[in-house]
Amino acid sequence: MKAFIFFFLFFISITFDAQMLTSVYFKNNSYELNQVSKNKLDSLSRLKSNLTFRIFGNCDPSGNLALNKKLSENRANAVSEYLKGKISNNIKLQTTVGLGVEKQINDNSTEDLREKNRRVDVFIEKSFAPREKISRKAYPSFLNTKIAMMKVKDTFSLPDVNFIGGRHFWLPSGNTNLLKLSKILKENPSLEVELQGHICCDYENFDGEDID
Known part of the structure; x- marks a missing residue:
């Protein structure tokens, strides 16, 4: 029997096509x-929508605060300079900031976890014209769709x-549907499915760090 691949989206408070990281x-x-x-x-630079990129450099906690701050700035600038030579007029580079160790997303207990903190995040927002209506795409519920009516992807x-x-704990209200x-x-x-989870909401307030 042919296997089908579907994509599920958990609830997100803002649509993926409006903001992404x-x-x-x-x-x-x-x-x-x-x-x-x-x-x-290169893939980001080829996006066709009117977008704003905000660039944030990060470090693991190795070294002192001043050196980490400078290293995070150099990383952010490296990404910014690379994108400047690639993007077209529909994409605007808004800010380039080095955060040092402010945005740790892992606990640094292993080398693999530390590697994820040595990063630059590109926060991408869709640019809307004055009075432009923001459309929010609503995906159909998997639970209310007949398997025979589903298509690959x-x-x-x-x-x-x-x-x-x-x-990483879901609220009890999710038990029934799970x-x-x-x-x-x-x-x-x-049936083959891919489950996608999402975090909220803008870069300054996102809940990407798992406190557990």
């Missing part, structure tokens, strides 16, 4: 962009599955 990563004590990072930035919502801010999802997947073993 992507990151590129660096070696220890370096602000040199590797080819993987350049490829990702369809995207569905998983309603009422929300999380405690800054933590049990329904589990039942559907057990009854359809050839």
Whole structure:
């Protein structure tokens, strides 16, 4: 039996096409962009919507505060300068900031976790013209859609599955729908799904750090 791949979206407080966050990563004590990072930035530069990029450099806590601050600034500037040579007029580079160790998203207990803190985050916002209507795309509920009506790469919502801010625990109100999802997947073993989780909401206030 042919397997189908679907995409679920947990609840997000702002639509993905209005705001998104992507990151590129660096070696220890370096602000040199590797080819993987350049490829990702090339993809960003080719986006066609009217967008604003805000760039934030980050570090792991190795070294002193002053050096980390400078390194994070160098990383942010490296990304900004690379994008300047790539983007077209529809994309505006708004701010480039080095945050030092202010935005730790991991606890630095292992090298793999520290690597995720050695990064530059590009916060992307859609630019709206004055009085332009902001459309919010509503995805159909997976739980209310017949399996036979689904197509490969369809995207569905998983309603009422929300999380405690800054933590990876869902609220009790999500239990009912998660049990329904589990039942559907057990009854359809050839079904393949990708679950996507999201954080809230703007870069200054996002809950990407798991306090647990």
